[in-house]
Amino acid sequence: MADEVKLYGFEESPFVCRVKIAMNLKGIKYDFVVENLSNKSADLIRYNPIYKKVPVLVHNGNPISESLVILEYIDDVWREVPILPHDAYGKAQARFWAKFIYDKCSPALMKAIGSRGQKQAVAEANEQLRFLENELNVKGTVFFGGDNINLVDISATFIAFWLGAAEEASGIKLLTEDKFPKLVEWGDNYINCQAVKDSLPPRELVLSFFKKLFGKA
Template identity: 70%
Template sequence: MSNEVKLYALGGSPFVCRVKIALSMKGIKYENIEENMRNKSDDLLKYNPVHKKVPVLVHNGNPISESLVIIEYIDDVWKGVPILPQDPYEKAIARFWAKFIDDKCLPAAFKVFGSNGEKQAIAEACEQLQILENELKIRGTKFFGGDNINIVDIAADFIAYWLGAIEEATQIKFATREKFPKIHEWADNFLNCQVVKEILPSRDHIVGFFKKKFGKV
């Protein structure tokens, strides 16, 4: 059986990095196709006509969109290192937290920077991060996945890496180590994983990108 894997990607995207981490964990070789989001390729528009964005994984000609959906697909198709828990209940809980990060934490964080640090936006973002902080306290584990990273840790790559870089770019700091010690401890552990370190774009690149985006240069 042929096993052709292509990833339509954008180097600085946390959502693309999620998929790359999952592929790397499984040891999957793939062709990385870098997209220009201002001038999207015909293939990207064909493979993801609904959202028209990256990442898109194409496996033997079949496209899969949305980073968390792609990660579940990768985990189902390629055995080896599990990315989702095997136990049905634990798997459901992991899906819940990954979705919470996408539906609550990320929009709240982007709202802070989009509003130029408006007080109410910061309060809302801190409220969501506090829920994650409490969950890590309750778990008492190195990662959301226990001793090893799983889909929840990968979903939170933005919080671990991009959030601090955007804070630096905008000079709007709210997710401090004093306020969220468990999240910072988790982030340190996550960013020290070899499989994560190899994938992440340079911090300077992210800081520079967001300085431009938010008019700080």
């Protein structure tokens, strides 16, 4: 029996995009079911009754929620083109950074932008970006995953693609080449990987989303 793989989401979501990237990397065929967040489907509520959020991956009828959980599941089931290192310590480090981006870095970036550049919020965002810049410096590789992208790169999709649109819409610039040269270079390389490029929404769509959010549309 062929695998039945459905991804519930909407195009503008960076969390949904993470899952798309992992599936494109591994060449997994899937159906994309578009959710309308102002009128959530009965399926979404049934599959993710706690959060009622996308992404939800449904594999042969089994629903999985939360983007980082889905990414690990995908790597457990489809072993080709691994997105986690093989060794336990490498895995732990990748999980640490993915969690850092989710828990700490991305919220700090959105807070700095949402606050319209309030000084303390910007300092906090810069501090978090600095940790990622340092990590790339220490590794000395193109990607957080080394020569190839891994869980950490995928987790940082927001920084590589969404952040620029949020900066443009808000007029608050955080990720500058003078402060974070490695991270800027990483972002350019990352969004030009074929599996990533094929998964990203049109930039105009993301820009328009942020313009509405910041009351500029």
